[in-house]
Amino acid sequence: MDYELIGITVLWTFLYGYLIVASIDFGAGFFSYFSSVTGREHIVNKVINRYLSPVWEVTNVFLVFFFIGIVGFFPSTAYYYGTALLIPGSIAIILLAIRGSYYAFHHYGEKGSKFYQFLYGATGLLIPASLSVVLTISEGGFIVVESDHVYLDYATLFSSFYSWTVVILAIVSVLYISACFLTFYAYKARDMDAFKVLRGYALFWSFPTIMASILVFFSLNEHNPTHFENMVDLAWMFSLSFLFFLGAVYYIWKEKNLGLSFIFVMLQFATAFYGYGASHLPYLLYPHLTIYDGFTNEAMAIALIIAFIAGLFLLIPSLYLLMRLFLFDNKYVQGKK
Amino acid sequence: MIEYDPVLYSRILTGLTLGYHVIFATIGVGIPLLIALAEWIGIKKNDEHYRLLARRWARGFVITVAIGVVTGTAIGLQLSLLWPNFMQVAGHAISLPMFMEVFAFFFEAIFLGIYLYTWDRFKNKMHHFLLLIPVVIGASASGFFITTVNAFMNSPTGFEIQNGVITNINPIAAMFNPATPTKVAHVLSSAYLTSAFVLAAIAAYALLRGKNHVYHKKALHLTMTVAAVFAVATALIGDLSGKYLAEYQPEKLAAAEWHFETSTEAPLVLGGVLDEDQNIKYALEIPYALSILAHGSPTAEVIGLEEFNQDELPPLIVHYFFDAMVGIGIFLAFVSIAYVVIKRMRKWNEHNRLLLWAILLGGPLSVIAIEMGWFFAEIGRQPWILVGYMTTAEGATTSAHVDLMLYLFILLYLILTVSCITVLRMMFKSNPVERELKNRGIE
Ligand code: HDD
Numbered sequence A: 001m002d003y004e005l006i007g008i009t010v011l012w013t014f015l016y017g018y019l020i021v022a023s024i025d026f027g028a029g030f031f032s033y034f035s036s037v038t039g040r041e042h043i044v045n046k047v048i049n050r051y052l053s054p055v056w057e058v059t060n061v062f063l064v065f066f067f068i069g070i071v072g073f074f075p076s077t078a079y080y081y082g083t084a085l086l087i088p089g090s091i092a093i094i095l096l097a098i099r100g101s102y103y104a105f106h107h108y109g110e111k112g113s114k115f116y117q118f119l120y121g122a123t124g125l126l127i128p129a130s131l132s133v134v135l136t137i138s139e140g141g142f143i144v145v146e147s148d149h150v151y152l153d154y155a156t157l158f159s160s161f162y163s164w165t166v167v168i169l170a171i172v173s174v175l176y177i178s179a180c181f182l183t184f185y186a187y188k189a190r191d192m193d194a195f196k197v198l199r200g201y202a203l204f205w206s207f208p209t210i211m212a213s214i215l216v217f218f219s220l221n222e223h224n225p226t227h228f229e230n231m232v233d234l235a236w237m238f239s240l241s242f243l244f245f246l247g248a249v250y251y252i253w254k255e256k257n258l259g260l261s262f263i264f265v266m267l268q269f270a271t272a273f274y275g276y277g278a279s280h281l282p283y284l285l286y287p288h289l290t291i292y293d294g295f296t297n298e299a300m301a302i303a304l305i306i307a308f309i310a311g312l313f314l315l316i317p318s319l320y321l322l323m324r325l326f327l328f329d330n331k332y333v334q335g336k337k
Numbered sequence B: 001m002i003e004y005d006p007v008l009y010s011r012i013l014t015g016l017t018l019g020y021h022v023i024f025a026t027i028g029v030g031i032p033l034l035i036a037l038a039e040w041i042g043i044k045k046n047d048e049h050y051r052l053l054a055r056r057w058a059r060g061f062v063i064t065v066a067i068g069v070v071t072g073t074a075i076g077l078q079l080s081l082l083w084p085n086f087m088q089v090a091g092h093a094i095s096l097p098m099f100m101e102v103f104a105f106f107f108e109a110i111f112l113g114i115y116l117y118t119w120d121r122f123k124n125k126m127h128h129f130l131l132l133i134p135v136v137i138g139a140s141a142s143g144f145f146i147t148t149v150n151a152f153m154n155s156p157t158g159f160e161i162q163n164g165v166i167t168n169i170n171p172i173a174a175m176f177n178p179a180t181p182t183k184v185a186h187v188l189s190s191a192y193l194t195s196a197f198v199l200a201a202i203a204a205y206a207l208l209r210g211k212n213h214v215y216h217k218k219a220l221h222l223t224m225t226v227a228a229v230f231a232v233a234t235a236l237i238g239d240l241s242g243k244y245l246a247e248y249q250p251e252k253l254a255a256a257e258w259h260f261e262t263s264t265e266a267p268l269v270l271g272g273v274l275d276e277d278q279n280i281k282y283a284l285e286i287p288y289a290l291s292i293l294a295h296g297s298p299t300a301e302v303i304g305l306e307e308f309n310q311d312e313l314p315p316l317i318v319h320y321f322f323d324a325m326v327g328i329g330i331f332l333a334f335v336s337i338a339y340v341v342i343k344r345m346r347k348w349n350e351h352n353r354l355l356l357w358a359i360l361l362g363g364p365l366s367v368i369a370i371e372m373g374w375f376f377a378e379i380g381r382q383p384w385i386l387v388g389y390m391t392t393a394e395g396a397t398t399s400a401h402v403d404l405m406l407y408l409f410i411l412l413y414l415i416l417t418v419s420c421i422t423v424l425r426m427m428f429k430s431n432p433v434e435r436e437l438k439n440r441g442i443e
């Protein structure tokens, strides 16, 4: 593999990591608010809080990793995306800021402010919607490059059918991933009341998720036929994704093997996400920027890859410790610690 | 109406976000060290007061970390949004430490999460303390890495520019540029100093309000001792920073000192105002002191502003920032050393009201010193964003609507500040020390 591919693979992997952990977190915020509005707060909130409390900060780092890493590996992205995304980027920052701080205020400060909880729940859906815009834009047709001027064409963006399907997919996937995870977690915690409610959410959101994926698939054909053809070449990955989806839903339906079922959910998104990414290559921004002309110099690439590997040696054991203490420690999960 | 200028608004917005972030970043670097000291002393001396101190500090710390994280995320993205041209160059030369900084955060975040939720989970208390070590290391390492990036902007090394293209890049040389040693050392030591003073101010406030519990006295003793050590260190390293400037960025030092003509036996100018002909009025001059600050000898020659290209000079207002920082530094050193000395003298009372008031004042003053130091360092670098290579105007975005974003962020930071203060106050009011001591069966 050449350095360019290693670089984009590392970054894509972190984005995938963010997709999973952040979806759990975003969706949980929404469910927590939704259930308190519908009077079922006491049933599900314990499960949600027990899982979320120790890990919220870790989630954010995945995102930071991605956007700092991409400037390191592909400095030209800073120029194109940085210039064009001032407004959507700033809005995403503000939403993230509200969410992060009010999460902490709600949980570590004095308990039980409905307003904080509302902010937390609402931002959980708005953030994925606003972040998904970046992927939409990368398909080309929205960023205008004129000699030394780069800008985003909002009129085209907001009137594009494709961009709205992506937003819908982002929101329903968040709810689906999160509900599946929490179903598993509640089951582990032996909290059967919460389990029932959450399982209902998971099943409810599964169908819209798959419908939205199909919709995106076909609207991409309209928007960027080249990319669509590349995706068709990788059809096996997307078919695999569909099979994983069926497996996951089946187990949740049958109320068994819930751990495996969540692994299937992760695989469902992994295959689709890497399939999408691979077929997008070599473009970082269609058709202006590829991973080859936007790449950093060789010395920096090697330094970043070494730093990355060294970093993994530090991170993997630490993440393992975190998961052992809070995710796989049955006594903790069941609230006995 | 002034005409819309994206460069100007980008500078204001960057300064605003960084100036806000650095408050939380600074205590984010320093407080883990103090929590660790308190917990360690608590375990060693088997003194539950110190462990409770660690516990309560950690609880407040989470709130400030949250704001540190969200504003840090903001500045990380804003660097690309507001300075796309600069980041394109910086990405080639200095992205290594930025990348490593994220690992440091990661490491810190994981262990902070574990630490907070495992207070009573281990039989051996030492195990819980050990979880804090990665937090301390991670926090200081992130301060280290990001400061090397800023050092690089002040003295770019480790690359060459041939026909407008960057080549021959050496990421390690870029990271360990000439500004790195003094800059990193000064930033870290001032962060420990500031954190100690902020926590000391809280203890002093409690004592001033007549809460005479030994818990507060122990807190004051610990924080003031740490503050005394780092006040001296900060001043010494600050002196070395002056020597760095004299060698590599003499125009910044000259601007800070309103030193117009190159001369030997140069005096240090404190305060004062400039008239139209750039004559200094009403200032206090300390003879030879600038020569000593710059080169360590009273007779050394110090380069004046006259020798530089007149449109590449930093604004002269940085003089006041510099004076404020140094003045506060001297005050903090004086107060903390006074506390330590008086405490040693058994006959004297280290809890007299005057000293307590000075300590209370030291908390906000130390934060102001941090701000002044950064404003001096950053504005003193103007008109350059990368000294000698790229001006600030060249690095900026060309987007429309930066002004609108500025107003949005001002609003955001106002809301965050108000909420942060409210939450912290509620948190400690609803659970005062005395009650927590009882509830935990400490007394
Ligand atoms: C509590 C905070 C604090 C205190 C008491 C001091 N400083 Fe400072 N100073 C900083 C906090 C700081 C800082 C915020 O950390 C800066 C801003 C940029 C930097 O590198 O560190 C800084 C920068 C800075 C610079 C500019 C470095 C550069 O631009 O590269 C110099 C020359 C000094 N300091 C010198 C001093 C001296 C002689 C002090 C005497 C007591 C002093 N500082 C006290």
Ligand code: HEM
Pocket: B011, B012, B014, B015, B016, B018, B019, B020, B021, B022, B079, B083, B086, B146, B147, B149, B150, B371, B374, B375, B378, B379, B381, B382, B384, B385, B392
């Ligand atoms: C955290 C403490 C810091 C504070 C309070 C601070 C403050 C400021 C201020 C006030 C400006 C505007 C200067 C002007 O335009 O006159 C500025 C500019 C800037 N700073 Fe810093 N800064 C800090 C640290 C850093 C660090 C560590 C970096 C490097 C990653 C950095 C990167 C920049 C950039 C890119 C600009 C814009 C270009 C410029 O105006 O020179 N700053 N900062």
Ligand code: HEM
Pocket: A057, A060, A061, A064, B018, B021, B022, B024, B025, B026, B028, B029, B065, B068, B069, B070, B071, B072, B073, B074, B075, B076, B079, B098, B105, B106, B108, B109, B139, B142, B143, B146, B147, B187
């Ligand atoms: C000298 C000035 C700075 C210091 C000492 C500093 C230090 C810190 C600290 C201690 C945190 C909290 C991290 C945590 O507890 O997890 C933080 C957050 C952050 N800082 Fe700064 N910072 C500085 C300037 C900057 C600059 C210029 C940038 C932009 C590149 C930046 C980027 C970030 C980011 C992205 C985060 C959030 C990390 C996360 O998600 O955990 N910082 N910073």
